[in-house]
Amino acid sequence: MDFVKITEDILNFIKKQAILSTDEIYGWLIGYQMNNIPYIITALDCQNYLQQSYINAIPDPLEIQKIGGLMPHGIGIIGIYHSHPFKSEVFHSHTDDETLISLSKQLPNCVSIVTNGKDINYYQMDKSFKLVDIDPKIWKPEIPEFLPIFFNNSFIINLEKNLLNNESLHVKIFNKFKDYLEENWDDFKLFKNNIEISYNEKINQYFKSSLDGNYLELKFKNKKNINELIKINVFNEEIGVKVADQADMVSLQLNLKSLDLFYITDKNSINELRNSIKIEIINNSIMPKIFRCLIDIDNSELRIPNELFLNLYGFFIKVNYYNQEIIQKLNDTYPINNNYENLSIKNWEFLGRMLKIVDLYLSLKIDKSSKRLLIELVENLIKLSKNHKWYDKIKKVLDKQKESLLRS
Numbered sequence: 001m002d003f004v005k006i007t008e009d010i011l012n013f014i015k016k017q018a019i020l021s022t023d024e025i026y027g028w029l030i031g032y033q034m035n036n037i038p039y040i041i042t043a044l045d046c047q048n049y050l051q052q053s054y055i056n057a058i059p060d061p062l063e064i065q066k067i068g069g070l071m072p073h074g075i076g077i078i079g080i081y082h083s084h085p086f087k088s089e090v091f092h093s094h095t096d097d098e099t100l101i102s103l104s105k106q107l108p109n110c111v112s113i114v115t116n117g118k119d120i121n122y123y124q125m126d127k128s129f130k131l132v133d134i135d136p137k138i139w140k141p142e143i144p145e146f147l148p149i150f151f152n153n154s155f156i157i158n159l160e161k162n163l164l165n166n167e168s169l170h171v172k173i174f175n176k177f178k179d180y181l182e183e184n185w186d187d188f189k190l191f192k193n194n195i196e197i198s199y200n201e202k203i204n205q206y207f208k209s210s211l212d213g214n215y216l217e218l219k220f221k222n223k224k225n226i227n228e229l230i231k232i233n234v235f236n237e238e239i240g241v242k243v244a245d246q247a248d249m250v251s252l253q254l255n256l257k258s259l260d261l262f263y264i265t266d267k268n269s270i271n272e273l274r275n276s277i278k279i280e281i282i283n284n285s286i287m288p289k290i291f292r293c294l295i296d297i298d299n300s301e302l303r304i305p306n307e308l309f310l311n312l313y314g315f316f317i318k319v320n321y322y323n324q325e326i327i328q329k330l331n332d333t334y335p336i337n338n339n340y341e342n343l344s345i346k347n348w349e350f351l352g353r354m355l356k357i358v359d360l361y362l363s364l365k366i367d368k369s370s371k372r373l374l375i376e377l378v379e380n381l382i383k384l385s386k387n388h389k390w391y392d393k394i395k396k397v398l399d400k401q402k403e404s405l406l407r408s
Contacts, residue, residue: 002134004111006040012364018083018117024057029079034265038078038111041141042313054085070317073280074263079111090119101129143314145207146261148215155254156231160247163236176234177290181282189221199271254302258285310380323387358401378402
C-alpha cells in the first residue's frame, strides 16, 4: 500500500519551517508502523548540522542517536523531511535518493517528504530500492497502547574503600553491574500484584494508555532469603584482593526503580517481546542511570537519577534528572560524579528543542486536542526545569509559552 498517514498539523509544521528558513532544513518523522504502513505522530526538526546552506543540508549523525534515545520502544524515527528553498518544483534529487536508500536499509518503509514551503511530495523506496511516489492520508493520531514494566529491585554495592577517590570508580560500578544483570537476567521474573506471570501469556490484557500505576513488575526471584538484598562486590583489581571479607569495604544500598513503556502493534504474547524487554531495560534504561549514579556516604546509598514522563503528542517519553537541592547537598560532602553535569546539559539541550517546537506551533492554527497536548507538554517542561540550576534562566520563556497557549 503506497501511502503514509500524517496529520494536518504536521504538514503545516513542516511547511512553516521551510518558509521561515532561507537555508535548506531537515527533520525527522516520528511514529510507528503497522502492517508496513507508516503512521506519523509528530515531527522533530534537526538542530545540529554538519553543513547547511540554501542548496543542501547535512544533519549531524548524532541527531539520530539523540532522538532515538528519547523514544520509547515501538515509537521512533520512521522517515525524514527536508526543504528545497526557492524552487518552484518539488522533486527528489539523486542525493536524496541515496540518503533514502541508506535509511531504508535500516528503517524499512522509511518515508521521505520534500517541500518548498507551499507544495509537498512524499516518497519511499520499493523492495528493489527504486523511488516511488506515495500518497498522504490525513488522520487523527491513534496512539498504540503500551505494556508498562516496572523494574523494582534493591541491591547492596560493596565497594573497596580505596576506590572511592578513583577516577574510574563509576566505570567500574557500571561494568560490574552490567555483567551481573547479563549473567542473572533469567532470574528476574514478571509479577502482577505480587503473582508471577508467564511470558507465554497474551500481552493485550496488560496494556495501558495512561500512567496510573499497577504495572507489571520485574523482580529478582531466585533468592534463598527473599528479605536479603542482592549483593555485588566491586574491587580494585590493581591491588588483587578478590574476597570481600579480606578487603576494607564500604556498603552502599542501591534502590533501583525504573519504568519502561513498550508500545505494541505487532506482538501477541510477552514471550515475543522477551529479548526486546531485556535490551531496552538493561541498555537503555538501567545502565544510563548507573553511569550517572552519585555516592551518598552519609546515608550509605548509591543514588540514581529520578525519571519524569512527558506526554509528547500523545505518547510518553522518559527524561532522567537530579533534583538540584540533592546535588548541592551531596556536593558539599563528597566529590560529585561529573556525569551529573552531562545529564544537566543534555536536559538543557532537550528543553531547547522542545521550546523551539512549541514556538513554531504557536504560529500555526492547530485544533483543540493538539493545543491541550502542547499545554501539557509545557507544564511538564516547567516541572522538569524546576529541578535544574538553570530554571531561573528559562522560567519566563516557559511561562510565556503556557500563557500564549491558554489564550489562543
